[in-house]
Amino acid sequence: QLQLQESGPGLVKPSETLSLTCTVSxxxxxSSNYYWAWIRQPPGQGLxxxxxxxxxGGTNYNPSLKSRVTISVDTSKNQFSLKLNxxxxxxxxxxxxxxxxxxxxxxxxxxxxxxxxxxxxSS
Amino acid sequence: EIVMTQSPATLSVSPGERATLSCRASQSVxxxxxxxxxxxxxxxxxxxxxxxxxxxxxxxxxxxxxxxTEFTLTISSLQSEDFAVYYCQHYNNWPPSITFxxxxxxxIK
Numbered sequence: 001q002l003q004l005q006e007s008g009p010g011l012v013k014p015s016e017t018l019s020l021t022c023t024v025s026x027x028x029x030x031s032s033n034y035y036w037a038w039i040r041q042p043p044g045q046g047l048x049x050x051x052x053x054x055x056x057g058g059t060n061y062n063p064s065l066k067s068r069v070t071i072s073v074d075t076s077k078n079q080f081s082l083k084l085n086x087x088x089x090x091x092x093x094x095x096x097x098x099x100x101x102x103x104x105x106x107x108x109x110x111x112x113x114x115x116x117x118x119x120x121x122s123s
Numbered sequence: 124e125i126v127m128t129q130s131p132a133t134l135s136v137s138p139g140e141r142a143t144l145s146c147r148a149s150q151s152v153x154x155x156x157x158x159x160x161x162x163x164x165x166x167x168x169x170x171x172x173x174x175x176x177x178x179x180x181x182x183x184x185x186x187x188x189x190x191x192t193e194f195t196l197t198i199s200s201l202q203s204e205d206f207a208v209y210y211c212q213h214y215n216n217w218p219p220s221i222t223f224x225x226x227x228x229x230x231i232k
Contacts, residue, residue: 037221039221046224046226047159047167047212047223049220049223060218060220062221096166096167100214100221105217106216107216108172108214109159109172109212110167110169110212113166115165116166
């Protein structure tokens with residue numbers, strides 16, 4: 001059974017960089033059939049896609065966050081990571097990592113999710 | 124940018140009754156539409172993809188329909204565990220991008 005687990009600091013100061021890592025276990029990480037994504041959810045609000053990365057390192061970002069986001073992958077550790085710089089209180093959210101299937105140019109929705117990690121931006 | 128709009132924001136339905144949730148896209152998304160269920164403190168769970176295909180393990184009382192810009196999620200006979208927030212999502216082929224609706228809260232009447 002595929003499992004995803006987010007890890008990283010739960011508290012980040014304003015103007016600093018938020019960093020999270022997602023560790024994938026129980027399945028094929030370095031496969032051409034998947035993108036790996038970050039999604040966030042502010043308290044009491046809806047879901048926002050942050051961006052996705054292919055196992056080879058190709059990335060796609062939400063245009064509204066693109067200037068502040070970097071997603072990277074480490075296939076040797078079955079991990080992918082999120083960095084969001086210049087954070088403000090508006091970046092306080094539960095951050096999820098998830099898997100998105102990709103099949104010959106056709107995308108699919110997120111079928112596996114991590115449990116989520118709450119990150120609070122506060123001094 | 125495609126905008127996904129869900130209605131109503133809150134839907135009150137009695138157990139055993141049918142619930143119908145709507146999702147509208149600002150432009151055609153073909154059938155690249157998914158529905159998720161989210162309960163408090165949990166990650167979203169994929170219910171429907173391709174507008175009408177149930178994901179693995181999803182009960183038959185959940186059904187999806189529509190194409191283009193208008194989509195519907197129907198829960199035929201509500202069970203207690205179905206009361207939750209539901210999100211629709213467009214997932215684009217190229218460039219790969221994702222857009223969520225703002226959610227519909229399904230509550231017990």
